[in-house]
Amino acid sequence: MKKRRIWATSPVYYLMAGFMLIMACLSFKQNKILFAVEFTVSVLAVAAVVVTDLHYRVHVYTAIRAARRVLSAEDQRDFDQFALPVAVLGNLGDIVWTNARFRDLFSEDEDSRGDNIAAYIYPKTLRQILSESGTAVSYGDKEFTAYGLRTGSGSVVYFVDDTYYKQIHREYREKRTVIALISFDNREELTRDSSGGEDSRITSEVEAVLRSWATDTMGGFLRRLTNGRYMLITDDLHIEEAKTKRFAVLDRVRAIKGENNLSATVSIGIGRGADTATQSEWHARQALDMALGRGGDQVAVHLRDGTYEFFGGLSKGVEKRDKVRTRVIAATLSDHIKSSDRVFIMGHTNSDLDSVGAAVGMWAAVTRGLECRASIVIDRNRSLATSLLNTFEHQPEYENMFITPQEALDQCTQRSLLIVVDTHSTSFVESPDVLRAIPRVVVIDHHRMMVTHIQNAIIFYHEPYASSASEMVGELVQYINGSALNKREATALLAGIMLDTKNFVLKTGVRTFEASAYLKRRGADTVEVKKMFANSLDTYKERSQLVAGAEVYKNCAIACSNWEFPNVRIAAAQAADELLSIQNVRASFVIFRTGNEISISARSLGDVNVQILLEEFGGGGHLNMAGAQIKNSTTSDVRKALIRVLDSKLAQASKREN
Ligand SMILES: Nc1ncnc2c1ncn2[C@@H]1O[C@@H]2COP(=O)(O)O[C@H]3[C@@H](O)[C@H](n4cnc5c(N)ncnc54)O[C@@H]3COP(=O)(O)O[C@H]2[C@H]1O
Ligand SMILES: [Mn+2]
Incomplete structure (x- = not known):
């Protein structure tokens, strides 16, 4: 093994000085004065390089002699037998003495005296070793922990060879069991209108891809759970490898197409860095929820410190919701509202037509549909929906509908309920203080799941496939009390839908039109909506x-x-x-x-x-x-x-x- 050589004076300086000299000689023919100047400068440069080099050599030589004086002959002999590799350094990090073990492991009988220690500990530095207690250093295929102590005229560095332990440690980490949960996102959507044969064809193709990935690439095995869910058991090293390939299995699954040319997609949740298999499975479940909440077709990896890493997630996702869920949520939500003394509704900061529209819709459902007291918490100065807010101004029936965050803080009690619409992030809500002050929280949102989502919500109604929060509220209202909305409130909800779909262009699904049709029946006015979008x-x-x-x-x-x-x-x-x-x-x-x-x-x-x-x-x-x-x-x-x-x-x- 060759040691990395660090020169006292870089050979580049010699080359540069020599090059200058040659250039000077070449210019002799052209211009005598220029030659004279260049020649003098380059001779000075050569001299400077040589002097620096000599100076350094002399310094090393005296340092070595000094070290001989520090260690007596017997000391040297005893130390030479010391079991750990030791190097005595001068004050610039130059090696003045080494023991036999050091020569064995590092320099292979070559004399390393005069070399700089940097050559053996790179990329770590001597300063690092002296200031830390134990620095990991590797040299060749060996690994050490290096310790240093300062002495009067330099320092002493010794190395503990822990290649074996580090290897075992690495192996232990790499072989740690990791559990991944896989969900076939859109099995029902792909096969809804087709024959039973199509269902089993697609399912078995997806399963074959997952199975071969599990055994051939991931060195693990796959087990089918219920309902298009699978469990993969593998180890950390294979997850790391799959990561470098950015989980190419997602693409392989996406290549499987249903009858109407829709691609199959899967979501994978992985629990990494857990201490036990139980914990890994629990983390995998959380990660899978996260992946599904972000629209599916992606991998979420739950890391040891509780953060997530995401891969994929590039397809738009098919509309995947069922109305049964909406109905159940509407019923549960009604119960919670009825058992509260007061309901507060809050959107996100810089509220826009969607968050205000959804809040207004919810307000109508609570006050008119369930006859409970409700208020919308909003900071009017930051709102982008002033045109919508103005339509509720100076109307006796809407008095005290909008309150400021401060008023909400003064009025809320432990029995109040907070409904957060159009966001699920703890920091992006209109007022984080209000969020903290009210213990029972319901979230209704359609954005892709963020890691900083509201925890412990009593209802977390999250539909990444819905076009807007207004669409979700438009559906809920029908189940809570179909006749709760009047014309003005229906228009507000429609404005929200039209903002987020850019007038029914983006993210518009079947249910967007269904909700809009209901709003239209309640009297929503598209011309009014158009006016709200008008700019100065x-x-x-x-x-x-x-x-x-x-x-x-x-x-x-x-x-x-x-x-x-x-x-x-x-x-x-x-x-x-x-x-x-x-x-x-x-x-x-x-x-x-x-x-x-x-x-x-x-x-x-x-x-x-x-x-x-x-x-x-x-x-x-x-x-x-x-x-x-x-x-x-x-x-x-x-x-x-x-x-x-x-x-x-x-x-x-x-x-x-x-
Ligand atoms: N009259 C009008 N005409 C046209 N557009 C109008 C409009 N009034 C409002 N908008 C814009 O429409 C977008 C509504 O997006 P959304 O609330 O679903 O979703 C928003 C927002 O909720 C989300 N977002 C922004 N910052 C976020 C954060 N820190 N954390 C989580 N989500 C964030 O990113 C999305 C994009 O925000 P962005 O402000 O760019 O865009 C917003 C809003 O500024
Ligand atoms: Mn919004």
């Missing part, structure tokens, strides 16, 4: 400016705005929508300033998952519409960070071209 001329101009200033990077349009104006959020959201209509743009990002925060509004046409990209900034949302807010930063820093994220994550967040 100023907002329109600002939005055009944002679009005009955009740059395109890797097929992503990025626009930046440094100045703040009223309605900047709406202008930015609309600019992001609009940038998507430019040719070859797959995703758009608008970065803008709001108070002391920088916000990003991101959109995509569906083949880039912008939620995954904005998670890097602590944001969230959907596959094709997401947002994030960054504190204490500047637009140009955020732009740079975004470009970095695009460089490293865009490939992962985009569908592979095939």
